[in-house]
Amino acid sequence: QVQLQESGPGLVQPSQTLSLTCTVSGGSISSRNYYWSWIRQHPGKGLGWIGSIYYSGSTYYNPSLKSRVNISQDTSKSQFSLKLSSVTAADTAVYYCARGSLLEDYAFDIWGQGTKVTVSS
Amino acid sequence: EIVLTQSPGTLSLSPGERATLSCRASQSVSSSYLAWYQHKPGQAPRLLIYGASSRATGIPDRFSGSGSGTDFTLIISRLEPEDFAVYYCQQYGSSLWTFGQGTKVEIK
16 A cells, blocks of 8 residues: 655745655555656645656656756655745645556556645745 | 646535536647546545546546546536535646646535
8 A cells, every 4th residue: 555645844934945755655666657746736726736756767847837846756765855946925835745657647646645835934 | 738627616516416527628638648636625635537537446436537639527426425525637748747727516
């Protein structure tokens, strides 16, 4: 039973870098069947894809965030991480990590519970 | 970038009724890489449908998806109390994922 769990600070200062980690348990992040992804939901709004990393290390980012986003992975720890630089209040959101599955036509079949991040001084 | 537009924004129905949700894409969606999710407050989104019409593991058969190209539909044949939630469509293409803005299914 694969599970994902987000961790990281719940409060980030404006202009700083938001850093979150997703720990994958019950499975490997080295499988070529999956894209390990970050998705966020602004307060009262819908879901927005941030970016994904493939087992090979290739990364894919939302064009609107590309200049500020970096996603990396640590296969030895079964973790992947999100860094979002120069944050503003507009980056306040619930951040989810999720598994994009080639076996389910690139759908996100497993999600973490989400972690709320507030950008404020 | 493909934009997904969902309609209606809100659907007010009673338990036992049929819900029909629409998702329209600004361009054709590759190989029907279209999925639907259910999202309740405080919970993780739940995958319902992938590949436009395949039910995910453990999803009841009252949920069905259809469509191709630019027009897709999610039908909930008979609403159960636990089905009242927000529903999102999502597409994949050219190494990018996008979501629709969501349809809220609320109790009438």
